[in-house]
Amino acid sequence: MAAKFKVVDLFAGPGGLAEGFSSIRGDDDQRVFDITLSVEKEVAAHRTLRLRSFVRQFDKPPALYYDYLNGEISFASLTSAYPQQWNAAIDEARMLELGMPEAQQELDPVLDRLRQEATPTVLIGGPPCQAYSLVGRARNKGISGYDPTKDQRHFLYREYIRIIERLQPAAFVMENVKGILSSKVGKDPIFKRILADLEAAGGTPDSYVLLPVVRSDESGPNRFIVRCEEFGVPQCRHRVIILGVRSDLARLMPDCVKDGLLERRGHKTTVEATIKGLAALRSGLSKEPDGSVEWQRAAGAAMEVAADACAAKELQEVRRLLLDSAAEVTGCQQPYERQSRSLSTPRDNELADWLVDPELKSLPNHETRGHMRADLSRYAFAAAFAHVFERSPKANGKRAFRSTLLP
Numbered sequence: 001m002a003a004k005f006k007v008v009d010l011f012a013g014p015g016g017l018a019e020g021f022s023s024i025r026g027d028d029d030q031r032v033f034d035i036t037l038s039v040e041k042e043v044a045a046h047r048t049l050r051l052r053s054f055v056r057q058f059d060k061p062p063a064l065y066y067d068y069l070n071g072e073i074s075f076a077s078l079t080s081a082y083p084q085q086w087n088a089a090i091d092e093a094r095m096l097e098l099g100m101p102e103a104q105q106e107l108d109p110v111l112d113r114l115r116q117e118a119t120p121t122v123l124i125g126g127p128p129c130q131a132y133s134l135v136g137r138a139r140n141k142g143i144s145g146y147d148p149t150k151d152q153r154h155f156l157y158r159e160y161i162r163i164i165e166r167l168q169p170a171a172f173v174m175e176n177v178k179g180i181l182s183s184k185v186g187k188d189p190i191f192k193r194i195l196a197d198l199e200a201a202g203g204t205p206d207s208y209v210l211l212p213v214v215r216s217d218e219s220g221p222n223r224f225i226v227r228c229e230e231f232g233v234p235q236c237r238h239r240v241i242i243l244g245v246r247s248d249l250a251r252l253m254p255d256c257v258k259d260g261l262l263e264r265r266g267h268k269t270t271v272e273a274t275i276k277g278l279a280a281l282r283s284g285l286s287k288e289p290d291g292s293v294e295w296q297r298a299a300g301a302a303m304e305v306a307a308d309a310c311a312a313k314e315l316q317e318v319r320r321l322l323l324d325s326a327a328e329v330t331g332c333q334q335p336y337e338r339q340s341r342s343l344s345t346p347r348d349n350e351l352a353d354w355l356v357d358p359e360l361k362s363l364p365n366h367e368t369r370g371h372m373r374a375d376l377s378r379y380a381f382a383a384a385f386a387h388v389f390e391r392s393p394k395a396n397g398k399r400a401f402r403s404t405l406l407p
Helices: 016-022 043-055 063-069 075-081 083-092 101-116 134-141 157-167 190-199 220-224 271-275 292-308 313-331 349-355 373-389 398-405
Strands: 005-010 033-040 093-095 121-125 171-177 208-212 225-227 238-246
Touching: 005 016, 005 101, 005 157, 016 033, 016 043, 016 121, 033 043, 033 083, 033 101, 043 083, 043 093, 063 075, 075 083, 083 093, 101 157, 121 157, 157 171, 157 190, 190 208, 190 238, 220 225, 220 238, 271 349, 292 313, 292 373, 313 373
Parallel strands: 005 033, 005 121, 033 093, 121 171
Antiparallel strands: 171 238, 208 238, 225 238
8 A cells, every 4th residue: 555645855864854754654554654755965864864765665674784784795785686776765865955956956846746646745854953053053153254144054944945835745844953943143033934934835824834743831932842851762852843734634633633743751761771781982083193092192181181170179079080080091901992883772671672673783883983182171071070060061151161171
């Protein structure tokens, strides 16, 4: 039986939203949502997006897929064994920069064809969030001559709107960071403008009804906030998620659904319960030779720099912890590794039931990134401070922080 909806995924990243939609099965055990088109511009994310598009074409991932994940065969060996599915994945997962004329020229004929087909569509995705996030906004303030009215990242949501207008989907899901609620272009709040544009994307001011995903007592823009930790996700990540339903369909929905689709769950978990069993790894070193011995020396020196910055009386326990850690790292005789393929099981059983795949014999992608020594000092201080005070440190401005922790 064919899927009930076809899904177009914009600004897809590695395809997290699509994974959620494609996992939903109907009473006949068939997928409710078929990911028909996905678009991402970043090379590494697109590689994952395309691979997952390939795997979704099988009711159960083939044995060769696990051979590839377990490092037993090459990627080329996997894809050459299933040329039909691989070509379909290439057609579905497009590496394009949305908002550019070349992307519009390639995508619009596909969107027009989907609109004419009998199967209704759903549009999902989140325009880039760098301009809206609190970190991004702080970084932008430090850029000489930065003008938010000329930052195209503020307005990429308009490409999302343009595609809604062209596709006329039955529904859409738009995701972004919580900072979008307070972001402004000049003196104008951006979120109010986004909501009005989404509602009118069908050609009239009330073309779409905007609904929250989670049932909440909050009103106004805050009703669109989803707090991951309230749904068994091991992170305190808050996102703004807007569900838009075409007005002719929204009139058929019961009022209880319009108040939000999801109730908060009682089950909560932690990062520790999820990853503590993973093999411990060292970070890498950037801009200098990187090896286990070189890292021991650099990490020990970075911890000593952080310890020297702890001159205040209330930080003496933090200082002692940093010095003890520096001695432990530099004195260790065992090599520190940057990657491991050893498997582990989350300590949270409910999460393990969802995450663990018994066909996986080794763990891919458990490896670390490189850091400069100054960053190692910052991380060491933050970790030691949190261990002593059971909370994260707060910096009194970037300049004060730099003068405290940089040599």
